[in-house]
Amino acid sequence: MALKIIVCAKQVPDTNEIKIDPVTKTLKREGVPAILNHDDANALEEALRIKDKYPDTYITVITMGPPQAVDMLRQCLAMGADEGILASDRALGGSDTWATSNALAATVRKVGDYDIIFAGRQAIDGDTAQVGPQMAEKLGLPQVTYVKQFELAEDMQTITVHRALEDGHEIIRIKTPCVLTAIHQLNTPRLPSMKGIMAARKKPVSTYSAADLGVDPDKEVGLLASPTNVYRSFTPVPRGKGTMLEGESNEQAEKLLIGLKAKLAI
Amino acid sequence: MAIVVINEKCIGCKICVKVCPFEAIDMDGKLAVINEKCTSCKQCVAKCPKEAIEDTTADVVQEETDLSAYKHVWVYAEQRAGKLVNVALELVGEGRRLAREIGPDVKVYAILIGDKVDHLTSDLFAYGADGAYIIENDLLKNYTTDGYTKVLTDSIRKYKPEIVIFGATHIGRDLAPRVAARLNTGLTADCTRLDVKVSSYIDYANKNTTLDTSDLDPNSEEKGLKQTRPAFGGNLMATIVCPRTRPQMSTVRPGVMSKIDPIEGATGEIIKVDTPLVASDIHIEVLEVVKSTKEIVSLTDAEIICSGGRGLGGPSGFELIKEFADKVGGVVGSSRAAVDSGWIDHSHQVGQTGTTVKPKIYFACGISGAIQHLAGMQTSDIIVAINKDPDAPIFEVADFGIVGDLYEVVPQIIAAWDNADKIYADYVHAQA
The missing domain is CATH 3.40.50.1220 (TPP-binding domain)
Incomplete structure (x- = not known):
C-alpha cells in the first residue's frame, strides 16, 4: 500500500533579513529573499524520510500564495517531492487564518487521497501557528502540533510522535489520516541535489483558482469572509538609545555598576 | 479587493510601494496596482500623500450575528498535572481589567478543564477571577486536542462569552485555533496588548507606538476587542479586530501581562458544567507525559x-x-x-x-x-x-x-x- 502524503508549505520573506530604516521608520525590504518557511522545510523533510524508506510513497506539496510561490514549489520538488499545487487567486488575498484554512482544506480535498498531512508549526511572517490546526478542524482530522519526533509503525497506519511542551514532551499515538505540525527539532532538512533540481523540471505543478477549489470568496475565503481584520498597523517604536560607556574594560565595568546602582537596579 | 487605488488620484510617486511590508504593490507605468500579496494592513492607506488608496472593507454590508447575546470574559485556566500554569494567573487579572472596561456588570470567569481540578479555583479568585466554570471528567486528565476542544466549544455555545483568552503556550496554541475554527469565529495569536475602549487604545498607542491616533475618537462607545501583536518577525505591529463574530478570541504571550496583587481570601461563583464526552470522541492516545530532566529555564520569571x-x-x-x-x-x-x-x-x-x-x-x-x-x-x-x-x-x-x-x-x-x-x-x- 503506497502511502500518500500532503505537505503544506508557505513561501515567506526571510524576516531575519528585514531591517527598519532608522530615518523613515519603514521596513527596508529591498533584497529580502523569499524562502521556504523553516518549519515547513522540516515538515517536507519528514515526508521525504518516509519516502526514502518506502520509495512508492507519493508526496504532494500544497501552498497558497502569489504566482511566484511556484519557485518554492519547485524547490520542494527538487528536494524530492512528487507534485506541487498552488492555490492562487486575488480572491484569496487578505485571508486570515480561518479563511486560509478553508482554502487549504479545499485544496486537500481536491488532492483527495491522503494518509498523512504534514505542515510546519508556524510561518515566520505571521507566527500564528493557527492554520495547521484550523485546517485539521475543517477536514475533521485529528492533529498533533509541535511534533519533534516521528515514527511510523509497520502497519503504515499507526504513528507515534513526541509533542514538545515547554517543560518536556508528550508521547502520543495517532492513526492515519491525521495532521501533524513540525518544529525544527524534528530533523535537519536536506538540500536539493543537482539531480533533484533537474528532475524537478519534469514534475507536475498545477495552479488552482478559487473557482477551481469551489470556495466562495464572499463566505469562505479572502478578506471579506475573514472574521478578523486589521484595525491599525504600525512599526514598533525603538526604545531610544541610552549611554555608551567608554574606557578600558575595567572602567566600562565600573561605570556600568555605577549606572545600575544609580537606577536602583542592583 | 478591499484595498483599492483610486486611479484618478494616483500620481505614481511610489511611496506606497516603499512602505508596503508585503511587496503587494506594483507599478503599472505611473499607476500603483495592488497585487495578491495584499494583506490589507493599510500601511499604504496611511502613507499615501494624495489619499489615493482606500480601504473599502467597511463599505460592504455584512450579515450580522447577534453580538449582544454574548457577555462576559472567559480565561482558559490552563493546568498541567493539577497545577495552573503561570500565564493563567496573568490572564485572569488582564481579563478582569477588560471586563471592567466593557461595563460594571461584566465579569471575568476562569475556565478550568481537567480531572479533579476544583482545588485550583482559590488561586484563580485571588488573582482576579469573579467566577469559575469547571469541566471535570476522567477523560480530561491529560490534555487532548479532541477532548478539550469538544467540551470547551460546547460550553462556549451554551454560555456565550463575549471574549475568550488563552495563554499562548504549546497547549493554548493547539486548543484555541481548533475551538475558533469549530465556532467559525476569529482568533488572534500571540497578543501582547489587549484593549476594549477606544480611549484606552489611544492612550496605549500614544505612549508606546508611532501610530497616528488623530483619526480615533476617544469618546467612542465602540467596545470591540483590539488585539495588538507583533507580526513579520516583530518588524511590524498589527492591531486586529473581530467585528462580526463572537466570541472574540486571543492567545496572549506568557510573561507579557502582569499579575494583580493577590486578594487574600477572595471567593467567587463556581459553575460545574456537565457536558457529554465519551472515549470515542478522542482520537489520539497520550502514552506518556515526560517532564524534562534538563534544568528548567524560567526566563519569564527571571529578574x-x-x-x-x-x-x-x-x-x-x-x-x-x-x-x-x-x-x-x-x-x-x-x-x-x-x-x-x-x-x-x-x-x-x-x-x-x-x-x-x-x-x-x-x-x-x-x-x-x-x-x-x-x-x-x-x-x-x-x-x-x-x-x-x-x-x-x-x-x-x-x-x-x-x-x-x-x-x-x-x-x-x-x-x-x-x-x-x-x-x-x-x-x-x-x-x-
Whole structure:
C-alpha cells in the first residue's frame, strides 16, 4: 500500500533579513529573499524520510500564495517531492487564518487521497501557528502540533510522535489520516541535489483558482469572509538609545555598576 | 479587493510601494496596482500623500450575528498535572481589567478543564477571577486536542462569552485555533496588548507606538476587542479586530501581562458544567507525559537575564555567560543565532520565536539585535549591551552600551560585581 502524503508549505520573506530604516521608520525590504518557511522545510523533510524508506510513497506539496510561490514549489520538488499545487487567486488575498484554512482544506480535498498531512508549526511572517490546526478542524482530522519526533509503525497506519511542551514532551499515538505540525527539532532538512533540481523540471505543478477549489470568496475565503481584520498597523517604536560607556574594560565595568546602582537596579 | 487605488488620484510617486511590508504593490507605468500579496494592513492607506488608496472593507454590508447575546470574559485556566500554569494567573487579572472596561456588570470567569481540578479555583479568585466554570471528567486528565476542544466549544455555545483568552503556550496554541475554527469565529495569536475602549487604545498607542491616533475618537462607545501583536518577525505591529463574530478570541504571550496583587481570601461563583464526552470522541492516545530532566529555564520569571549570541564565537562561550549569570543571580538566555548554531538548547532562546521576557536587567552579550530578538526583550526595565561592533542595532535599544570584547568586559563585571556598593559610594563621594 503506497502511502500518500500532503505537505503544506508557505513561501515567506526571510524576516531575519528585514531591517527598519532608522530615518523613515519603514521596513527596508529591498533584497529580502523569499524562502521556504523553516518549519515547513522540516515538515517536507519528514515526508521525504518516509519516502526514502518506502520509495512508492507519493508526496504532494500544497501552498497558497502569489504566482511566484511556484519557485518554492519547485524547490520542494527538487528536494524530492512528487507534485506541487498552488492555490492562487486575488480572491484569496487578505485571508486570515480561518479563511486560509478553508482554502487549504479545499485544496486537500481536491488532492483527495491522503494518509498523512504534514505542515510546519508556524510561518515566520505571521507566527500564528493557527492554520495547521484550523485546517485539521475543517477536514475533521485529528492533529498533533509541535511534533519533534516521528515514527511510523509497520502497519503504515499507526504513528507515534513526541509533542514538545515547554517543560518536556508528550508521547502520543495517532492513526492515519491525521495532521501533524513540525518544529525544527524534528530533523535537519536536506538540500536539493543537482539531480533533484533537474528532475524537478519534469514534475507536475498545477495552479488552482478559487473557482477551481469551489470556495466562495464572499463566505469562505479572502478578506471579506475573514472574521478578523486589521484595525491599525504600525512599526514598533525603538526604545531610544541610552549611554555608551567608554574606557578600558575595567572602567566600562565600573561605570556600568555605577549606572545600575544609580537606577536602583542592583 | 478591499484595498483599492483610486486611479484618478494616483500620481505614481511610489511611496506606497516603499512602505508596503508585503511587496503587494506594483507599478503599472505611473499607476500603483495592488497585487495578491495584499494583506490589507493599510500601511499604504496611511502613507499615501494624495489619499489615493482606500480601504473599502467597511463599505460592504455584512450579515450580522447577534453580538449582544454574548457577555462576559472567559480565561482558559490552563493546568498541567493539577497545577495552573503561570500565564493563567496573568490572564485572569488582564481579563478582569477588560471586563471592567466593557461595563460594571461584566465579569471575568476562569475556565478550568481537567480531572479533579476544583482545588485550583482559590488561586484563580485571588488573582482576579469573579467566577469559575469547571469541566471535570476522567477523560480530561491529560490534555487532548479532541477532548478539550469538544467540551470547551460546547460550553462556549451554551454560555456565550463575549471574549475568550488563552495563554499562548504549546497547549493554548493547539486548543484555541481548533475551538475558533469549530465556532467559525476569529482568533488572534500571540497578543501582547489587549484593549476594549477606544480611549484606552489611544492612550496605549500614544505612549508606546508611532501610530497616528488623530483619526480615533476617544469618546467612542465602540467596545470591540483590539488585539495588538507583533507580526513579520516583530518588524511590524498589527492591531486586529473581530467585528462580526463572537466570541472574540486571543492567545496572549506568557510573561507579557502582569499579575494583580493577590486578594487574600477572595471567593467567587463556581459553575460545574456537565457536558457529554465519551472515549470515542478522542482520537489520539497520550502514552506518556515526560517532564524534562534538563534544568528548567524560567526566563519569564527571571529578574536578571544574561544572554549570549553569535558573538560568543562557540558553545564554550556559554560557560562564561553561566558564570556571569551565577554571579549576578540571573538566568542564561540566548539569541536565535546561538540556538540555530547548536551552541545551546532552544529553551534558552529569547525573542519572537522564543520566550518573551521583561526582567529588571537584560545583559545582551555578543548579540547584534535582530528585530526578532528585540521583539522578545525590549520591554526589559534596563538593557545592557556588550558588543564589539559599535554599529550593532542592539545599542539602539540599550540603556547602557559597551563597545568591546565581551571576553574582556564580562570578566571585569564579574570581578567588580560584589564591590558595586563600594564603587558606587566612592563615585558619589568623588562627585560631592
